[in-house]
Amino acid sequence: xxxxxxxxxxxxxxxxxxxxxxxxxxxxxxxxxxxxxxxxxxxxxxxxxxxxxxxxxxxxxxxxxxxxxxxxxxxxxxxxxxxxxxxxxxxxxxxxxxxxxxxxxxxxxxxxxxxxxxxxxxxxxxxxxxxxxxxxxxxxxxxxxxxxxxxxxxxxxxxxxxxxxxxxxxxxxxxxxxxxxxxxxxxxxxxxxxxxxxxxxxxxxxxxxxxxxxxxxxxxxxxxxxxxxxxxxxxxxxxxxxxxxxxxxxxxxxxxxxxxxxxxxxxxxxxxxxxxxxxxx
Ligand code: NAD
Ligand code: FES
Numbered sequence: 001x002x003x004x005x006x007x008x009x010x011x012x013x014x015x016x017x018x019x020x021x022x023x024x025x026x027x028x029x030x031x032x033x034x035x036x037x038x039x040x041x042x043x044x045x046x047x048x049x050x051x052x053x054x055x056x057x058x059x060x061x062x063x064x065x066x067x068x069x070x071x072x073x074x075x076x077x078x079x080x081x082x083x084x085x086x087x088x089x090x091x092x093x094x095x096x097x098x099x100x101x102x103x104x105x106x107x108x109x110x111x112x113x114x115x116x117x118x119x120x121x122x123x124x125x126x127x128x129x130x131x132x133x134x135x136x137x138x139x140x141x142x143x144x145x146x147x148x149x150x151x152x153x154x155x156x157x158x159x160x161x162x163x164x165x166x167x168x169x170x171x172x173x174x175x176x177x178x179x180x181x182x183x184x185x186x187x188x189x190x191x192x193x194x195x196x197x198x199x200x201x202x203x204x205x206x207x208x209x210x211x212x213x214x215x216x217x218x219x220x221x222x223x224x225x226x227x228x229x230x231x232x233x234x235x236x237x238x239x240x241x242x243x244x245x246x247x248x249x250x251x252x253x254x255x256x257x258x259x260x261x262x263x264x265x266x267x268x269x270x271x272x273x274x275x276x277x278x279x280x281x
């Protein structure tokens with residue numbers, strides 16, 4: 001659970017994204033793409049889920065990428081090489097289905113791009129033709145472009161302000177790629193990870209073209225073992241626990257309004273506690 005490498009991947013005035021390599025030989029040996037860990041920075045701290053972005057089973061490390069948004073990610077960001085996490089559990093959740101689907105599209109938005117990486121790598125190695133669309137607010141916040149290039153047959157970039165690639169959202173490119181595909185290529189699958197409004201819009205566009213769409217959800221979690229019910233989401237009218245039934249689901253069946261509401265329940269409290277505690281660390 002010792003941090004052996006720490007890197008700032010992106011930094012602007014409001015946003016910092018960091019990459020940590022953490023010694024955890026047992027998790028590194030077992031993890032498969034799409035799975036996550038739950039970690040605690042300190043004994044009194046909350047548990048947060050983070051997707052395992054990469055692993056090195058030879059040296060026994062896993063790679064985590066996170067954006068400093070709330071108290072725990074800010075405290076995590078303050079940890080240094082040589083420090084140890086208080087607790088680390090995983091690998092958790094179902095792994096992504098990896099097989100040769102044929103032609104598929106991967107869509108990553110913001111820090112969600114980190115979660116696209118292990119899936120893109122595995123799907124490419126399984127023989128798929130992969131078209132990847134990455135979106136960030138601006139060029140400074142675009143992560144893993146070079147690393148992902150290696151595993152993409154086609155790569156499109158969008159930024160909200162046009163500072164890199166096409167100006168606009170990932171869904172603008174998705175719409176174009178799918179429109180073109182009507183006469184040329186048949187896509188079997190879309191896999192999307194990013195902010196909720198992005199995943200929701202990806203599903204709307206995909207539905208128009210009748211392409212199956214898998215999303216990786218990030219509801220609030222507490223125990224991450226299916227006991228507390230905190231991560232519940234409604235999929236096809238049924239209650240599912242993202243930690244044990246997911247985190248991946250058919251995006252066209254997700255109740256997005258409910259997920260949006262549940263994920264914002266603690267926003268005000270989080271801001272308040274964060275301001276109080278970070279200033280005292
Ligand atoms: P962001 O707000 O910077 O958006 C990233 C990209 O997503 C944009 O550049 C755009 O291309 C696309 N996008 C955003 N809103 C869209 C919309 N309405 N329609 C179409 N496309 C849209 O992303 P961020 O700041 O990195 O994301 C932060 C949020 O993402 C947090 O709430 C975080 O919890 C969540 N997140 C989710 C996952 C997951 O597992 N699903 C992973 C990481 C982060
Ligand atoms: Fe408790 Fe999923 S986090 S049931």
